[in-house]
Amino acid sequence: MGQRFNRNALQRRLLRWGHEFGELLYPIARKTLPYRPKMWWVPRLPIRAHRRRTPHTRPWTAPVPSPAPALRTGPGIELLPERQQEAFDEAPLHDFIRLHPEMRGVHSPTGHMWISLLSTSPRVQGAARRRARSNRSPGATAPVAALTPAELTRAMKREAARLGLSGVGVTAYDIKWNYAEYHGMAVGETVVVGIIEQNFDSTQMSPSLRAEKAALSAYAGLEDRMRLLAGWIRAQGYAARPEGFVGESMVIPYAVAAGLGQLGLNGQLLTPHAGSRCRIHVMSTDAPLVHDEPVDHGLEGVCNECQICVRRCPAGAIPARRKESRGVVKAKLNTKRCLPVMGKTAGCSVCMKVCPVQRFGLPAVLEEFERSGTILGKDTDDLEGFDWPLDGRHYGPGDRPRLPLEVFETPGFDFDPDRREPVGWVEPDGRPGNRPDDTDGDHAEALGY
Template sequence: MPGKFTRNGLQRAALKWGHQLGDLLYPIARKTLPFRPKMWWIPRLPIWAHPRRAPHARAWTAPIPTPAADLLTSPGVTLLPEAQQQAYDEVPLHDFIRLHPEMRGENSPTGHMWISLLSTSPRVQGAARRRAQANLDPGATTVPARVTPAELTRAVKAEAARLGLGAVGVTAYDIKYNYAEYHGLAVGDTVIVGILEQNFDSTQMAPSLRAEKAALTAYAGLEDRMRLLADWIRAQGYDARAEGFVGESMVIPYAVQAGLGQLGLNGQLLTPHAGSRCRIEVMTTNAPLVHDAPIDFGIEGICDECQICVKRCPAGAIPATRKESRGVVKAKLNTKRCLPVMGKTAGCSVCMKTCPVQRFGLPAVLGEFERSGTILGKGSDDLEGFDWPLDGKHYGPGERPRLGPEVFATPGFEFDPDRKVPVGWVDKKDETTEALGY
């Protein structure tokens, strides 16, 4: 509803003061952050006691209309297989934290998110610990029943819905999407992609600690649900191993290939029901499942007509056009501008908050475009307006905060966006791929 997700002047001032207080206390927090992974044992209130954080544990069932012909581009995303293979052969993908170990240092730009990390860590780390324990033995626990791949696939998706996942998709394992540090850990040639929708109301209040806590809490819920789904698959007689929310693979490409959404200009997976207001995790399995296929939902066409995220991004980090990168035609974000702003503003997420597909759902956006040729909500404060935590001001359509060099500067942190190989990395790709049969 218009006006539902707004703050008054006092609340905006509190938003600013809260972030300033967090910055003042950060030197003390630096001494606490290294112990965050050990906080899984701290007692926590049940999730229903945190209504602002609770993810929406429900399966997406609403039908998606066929987009207009002028919005169609290609199923999923445009891929250039030869360029993809060449990029992988030259430099395989690496884990972002391994590639940039300074991200874990005391000068990391994401350190300013310490309040949201600290308060959600017991839940997130507890879920990650349970998933890691389950992965110690990802093998089947019984003899497979005699069912067809189609029947087994339907059963897997039904169990995912029962667990509260928004959607699951199935696609083929592709080592080109797997980070080099984790080659050889897959337990099969099939990937199951799971999605959990984060809290709607809290997302509309981004950028804020409230929105960031909702995102992290959704990750915890996703970890537990994917672990339980892996347990269920093992009980059907097949190996299954969930990778965890930190990730051992590029999850968005898998989600696109599994027909769960398309890549938006903001660099995020836009799902038809929730846009990028969701968390994604994958697991590998040797279960004989029917693979899904990428779908053209008309999302790329909507993004080209919309461009709101491009114009509203406070960091100016989102390009308006797509180019080829590692064999994928996409809008490649300027990470050097995005990362420090994200870290200093509770995850930012303005590009998520102002996306009409996230705010209204794709069916409503497609319906409005078919009726009027316009993007639903574009130009309205209801969609495009946001409160900026650094100054406590509200920015409506056509406005965005002026960020000085001090916002992008992070003393003591040297981020090289062109770094492709971790320092001291020994390439064992040939040995690994040979063992996997590639």
């Protein structure tokens, strides 16, 4: 079943001490980290020098077998179009940080991500600045190339693979997935979805700073590659405008519509090759690219049989069943329980770590299901076990941490998951304030990410 990733007793103690150290320094971090967005100029070591967080920059090419009939559900996310339109007309989606300024980056009162944010900031900030600069002129830079839509699409996908994107897909722009703050910024009716695969080994060490750094590095690498791909599209005679790290849209529905994966019970995109161990960015374009179709890879069927993340989530935040919300049928996470735990444990991501599709890939999971009717790795410590930074203990199958009430009731953490309208911007010290200018869509820097 592959290499084991669980720590020994000493490593677990170090994990716990690291957590306490972060807690101790957090008051200082709150005061000093507003300067972190300026770190884009700090010289960086080549990414290869950080092997433990380097994303995998090779395109997914391995074929994915068809699922057994028992695992088929249907392509795409199940939508109730009328209900979805009604919800959009009543209250369009808003930028998460506009809606919940109390969650702003490291200043969140639950924030425990600051150490990983600090060390990855030069790279993340540098990528965000380069993209924002290139987005100031999103238009074509050359006459229209003499290519048919099919040829252009093939050439674009070849270029994406050359740049090191793991997956790329094309679908239609849908304003209902776009946050209200960014309506009108798309440069065309087509969306290109780009995916990069996060470092495998580091992800198996979730929850940890190491895993969180791998996630942030993947975002930076993806942002750079999407900017370069946008440059290539502009050179073919079309406009292209990639979104940034913090996002202007809900990217998962676009990725599902482009056939790159399906929506998992853990609320993440499950790709056949890497499950949810990947990061997604999108860009709008007016290039006449051929749209991909959503695909039923059997992933929703695997979720129905698996349910490991539902049982293993330390916060009990993942429901076992999907239901309709705003016209979309999905397992709606209990964010009020998940977010404080994420904040306290450097991103948590237990739900990603314990997912068999993330760990073994869909072909192996399908093969095992065909052979034995069971989910590969289920009930094994190798897959389901994780080390918990809050107490330094290892939790195997059937056992999970008891979270004290103060994790969910951190002073100053007043998160309202039902909020539909943005509230005033809040400065790090809690005073109301003005949000910095983000008219070029580059608000990652302003948010302190």
